[in-house]
Amino acid sequence: MRPFTYTGAKSTEEALRAANSDSHYLGGGTNLIDLMKEDVERPGQLIEVASLDYKRITPNEDGGLKLGAMLSNSDTANHPDIRTRYPLLSMAMLSAATAQIRNMATNGGNLLQRTRCPYFYETSMPCNKREPGTGCGALHGMNATHAIFGWSEDCVAVHPSDMCVALAAIGATVEVQQPDGSSRMIEFTDFHRLPGDHPEKDTNLMPGELITAIHLSKPVFSDHYYYLKIRERASYAFALVSVAAGLNIKGGVIAEAGLAMGGVAHKPWKLFEAEKFLSGKKPNQANFETAAELAIKDAKPLEDNKYKVEMGKKAIVRALSQAYERKA
Structure with missing residues (x-):
């Protein structure tokens, strides 16, 4: 060091x-x-x-909640209001890492996790994210765990967070303090970046900005939700593919769906087209399978991660099915 x-x-x-x-x-x-x-x-x-005073969970004016950025992942996931009103978020957070790490990790820090791409960690190998201009070792190297969406020739890494996948599905806004003392709000789907030709930039934060809170939208997926995490071993591993699914069901049809994937892109991958398709549809296997096809149709797998296409489809269907069958 x-x-x-x-x-x-x-x-x-x-x-x-x-x-x-x-x-x-x-x-x-x-x-x-x-x-x-x-x-x-x-x-x-x-x-x-x-140690700054951003360690509370408080109500928002719109009926949602405001999560302090310095509150630990454990305290957030186990908070009564999160467990009852945002169980999808709690489920995703409790699937991450170990209890010891969750006790230390903060909400703001979780948003800023960097990729676990082995080429990023190995300083003897080329990596545009670590050292811009050196190339992407994973592009034509060992890329079985890498992106199938949104990657560029400069970077094929994936974002590692479970919490962020759930936040993308349920809807959130990030509050940051700027160096001049003012604050600004960033829609969660705009917070993280795709790599483009600047993969060293993970987020759209400006220099010196400090994350102070995460604002959750009014809960709509408290009854039907599921976080599916597929990994190489049963515990303490990052997702090969993950799916956060929330369904708001009224009168036997889906009034609103929240869907996002992890382990497939440089940022949490929001499934906008699948969400739109499911709105107004019956929660059945056929519609879940169609939604999965829509979600995966633009995938561009690499040499070693073609399995993620079929795995992704089945994971979406399973997560939606579990969300429909599961109640808080």
Whole structure:
């Protein structure tokens, strides 16, 4: 690990003042510190923000909830209001990592997780995300766990978060503090980026901005929901493919659907076309299969991950079926 300076910010204003082009905000550190140990991240300054007063869950004016960015993943997932009103989010969060990591990891930090692509972690290999201009080792290398949507010639990595897949499905907005002291809101589907020709940029945050809260939309999937996570081993592994499914069923038909996939793109992959198709349809196998076909039709698999196409279809159908059958 390379030398760095440490600033323990006692206020948001102090954190924003201390930030510069060579600094990183430090929450739980469950991803950042690992990356520093591997010499992937090399910040000259860490600004500790985990102690700032963003650790509560409070009501929103629109009937939703506001999640503090410094609240731990465990405290969020196990909060009574999350378990009863947003059980899909709770289910996704509790499928991630280990209990020890969830106890340390923060909500804001979860949004900023970096890819687990092995070429990104291995500093002897080319990686445009780690070192722009060096190439993408995975593009023609070992890419069995990589993207089937939205990838570019510069990067085929996938986003690793489970929490973010659920947030994409249920609808959320990210609140950030800007260096000038003002705040702005970012729609969740616009928060993360596709790689394009700048894969080193994971999000649309501007330099120095600090995540302070995640705003959840008014709950509509409290009764019918499911988070399906398919991985190489039963525990402590990242998703090969995951699906967050929420259904709002009224009068025997689907009034609204929330669908997103993980493990398939550089960002949580919102299934807009499938959601639109399901609206007004009966919750049955045939409609679930059609929705899955619509969701996967534009997939562009790589040499080693063609299995994700069929796996993705079956995962969507299974998640929707489980959501329909399951009640809170």
